[in-house]
Amino acid sequence: MIEKIEKKVQKLDDVTVRFAGDSGDGMQLTGTQFSTSTALFGNDLSTLPDYPAEIRAPAGSLHGVSGFQLHFSSNDIDTPGDSPDVLVAMNPAALKVNLKDLKKGGTIIVNVSSFDAKNLQLAKYESNPLEDETLKGYNVVQVPMTKATFHALDEVAVSMKEKDRCKNFFALGLMFWLFSRPIDGTVKWIEDKFKSKPLILEANKKSLLAGYHYGEMTEVFTTRFFIEPAKLPPGKYKNISGNEAVALGFIAASYKSELPLFLGSYPITPASEILHELSHYKYLGVKTFQAEDEIAAMCSCIGAAFTGSVSVTTTSGPGLALKMEAIGLGVMTELPIVIVDVQRGGPSTGLPTKTEQSDLFQAVYGRNGECPVCVLAAATPTDCFTLAYEAVRIAIKYMTPVILLTDGYLAQGSEPFRIPEESEMPEIINNIVKPGDEYYPYSRNENLSRPWALPGTPGFEHRIGGLEKSHIYGHVSYVPENHEFMVNLRQEKVDKIQQEIPDIAVRGEQEGDLLVLGWGSTYGAINEAVTRVREQGYKVSQAHMRYIYPVAPNLGNVIKNFKRVLIPELNLGQMATIIRSKFLIEVLQLNKVQGLPFKASEIENHIINLLGGKQ
């Protein structure tokens, strides 16, 4: 008879876990499942997937390591965690690549079955790190995951290869046990996913349960952990990634505006999930067009916008470069189009699966001629929803292209999303002209926005295009004064969007020595860092830009109230350059261009150094 071993339960506030293994080991899936259960359990969470650009790098190799980091807590959190408390390493390569990030004294759960001569050699380990001094000071838990998985699947008639592939579910089950997470969500997911493959279904489910019971039944773990649900504002929640949030924002905007949604897009990492996601909404009449290239994707949006759709395209840096000429046409024809740039490491192909904020100049300045475009930048994965919606609202109200900047970090990271009520969504006002109205293609309303006359409406036949047009009448015009007038008018119109933009809020003292000014996805790390330094008694204020072009109306005044302004950003100082030139002030920079997000500690240390070091 097996005797149940009594386990201690320890309460924790906050844990960061990283799953790491071969890119073929299913680490992203494991991480996502763990996140979903954690979200449903009610913790606040933030995730950071990190995987190689190659789909299946050679098994066991160092560059084939794929990771998924998850920070969850009973408190409100902003980042996926600086350094993991727990590392789950499925093989030696995963251990080697990730060890340096682990917290001092952290826990390493290794799949000891994979620590054979071949894998050690692939990971370039001269001796077995489980047997030498490498892991000294860490709490190492050796679990024979592959062996235990095979054992659990003894009687399941699937191939050895299939059995081997189940070990990630074993690891997941074990982690569910260790952190006292409910397991039923994943069980149900397996049942749905593998409905048509009953043997695989059985194998995965058995492995998951085996992992869970392993924690319960063996003596390897003496303690399990419990993290209480977080006290988030009341409401209905789901866990959502930035890319999913963008897609939902567009759906919401189409719903609210009562205009059909058209997406023209070309697959590109890390933006493709928005295309995938929106393709699931065909039942709402959403049209997704996978074009032959980035240019065609953008051009199809011009056609769809002319015709009266909520017209959106999604891309990443290289694709944005290809779309630029057509975005210029969108500016000239004054059509409502939203362009999402999920920024990644550049230049050129750069680091496709990594994050960066280096398309800022491209978004703000990257077109020929005087070609202003409204630019927004999302701060968190769920802010992607809010700003995707906002981008559509502005585009339609002002008849202008809008670029929404997100990045790989936001796109793939996830966090709890409070689902808004329909009534919380702002009105989307359009300028569609009705038969019988007076109409001139380039007349203006009080927002300097031109009317939207949709093909099919009798009497409003008109031509738009890339050639300069005369004010009001919209005929081709080469008149020098008209051109200058129109250039100014287009600029003035985009500037006018500022009237929509809420004042930027300052956290902390409203004036003082140091303002940390961020934009886009660095919000979480900056917020966390500022919290920490303020807790240490430093007087540091913080403000965050989501409206990039135009900026918040009070930004200039806010900045002038501080002796120094520090802008941390994931590029060589693009926003710093913009702020300097706009407000003629000196700006301090903190830059990181490694394809990785900031750690809160990096910003924290920088601020402390700026303020004269530890007091």
Add this chain to the structure above:
Amino acid sequence: MITQNFGNAIKEVQLTAKDFQSSQEVKWCPGCGDYSILAQMQRVAPTFEVSKENFVWVSGIGCSSRFPYYMDTYGIHGIHGRATAIATGVKLSNPNLSVWVATGDGDALSIGGNHFIHTVRRNVGIKIILFNNKIYGLTKGQYSPTSEQGKKTKSTPFGSVDYPFNPLRVALGVGATFVARSIDREPKHMQDMMKKAAEHNGTAFLEIYQNCNIFNDGAYANLTEKETKAEHVIILEDKQPLVFGNNKDKGIVLDGFTPKVVSLADGKYSINDLWVHDENDLSPVRAFILTQFTELDDFPTPLGLFRKEVKPTFEDLVDEQINELKALKKTSTFDEIIGGGNTWTISGNGK
């Protein structure tokens, strides 16, 4: 006669050419073949059974691409090479519109080659009129992807070395469902081809040989001048034998896959031996062979409808899929749509 809806008033109107003339002064060079193409389109458009407000003309860049400005319909003068991509967006977004593309040999086949082949491949229900003058006009005279090898131009003072495109063959090669050719000096023929293109459901590709009298004058002289025309042109007519020549004394026979020009005068061949054109031919092979004629010595240039095919259009397939899914899933409230999936609720005092 078409029914038009003006606000609340429904009227029966008979449109005329004048209804399609915009207020804009036409600015092509005097004598340019584009004038005739425009005039024929304005003449024939009223017969298409399409309300004026449902036409959309889209173009790229080049002399021909000014076309939409002169048609009093909805229109977009786009950017170089991208007209078919813009038009695809228009058609997908509103399949009820009659969408036309005016493009040139540089616009459609050089910078726009990719969009051209993919639009044709998908069978998007738009009409593409290719103004082929075998030269870059608007940039003042460089050779184009349809210029014959050896062409001396500003950018090829010693003659071009590139092999040219055969536009109709490119289109057939990517599965075009309507392929036709006409010429700027044959107004009636042009009107006929335009009308057939208008009636086609799917991508209609109509190449029009167009004289650029400034940079490539006489490119098609053989096909237009009285003395040479009959010997150099063969008019394709459905179910009719391929006959041409001054006295209708020549014909084409098909020997396996090899076409041959034969004389009907010397008693060896009769009209019954000739290749009979079939524009609905199930196989595209014979249409391919017809496109070869312009590359073979002593063969006449075919004008007419090479081939058409009935095939569901891209926009219809897209809509069909949407409608099937709509019928399956009846979700409709904001909360069902945005708030679907794995959710949890937090009440007023925490969970």
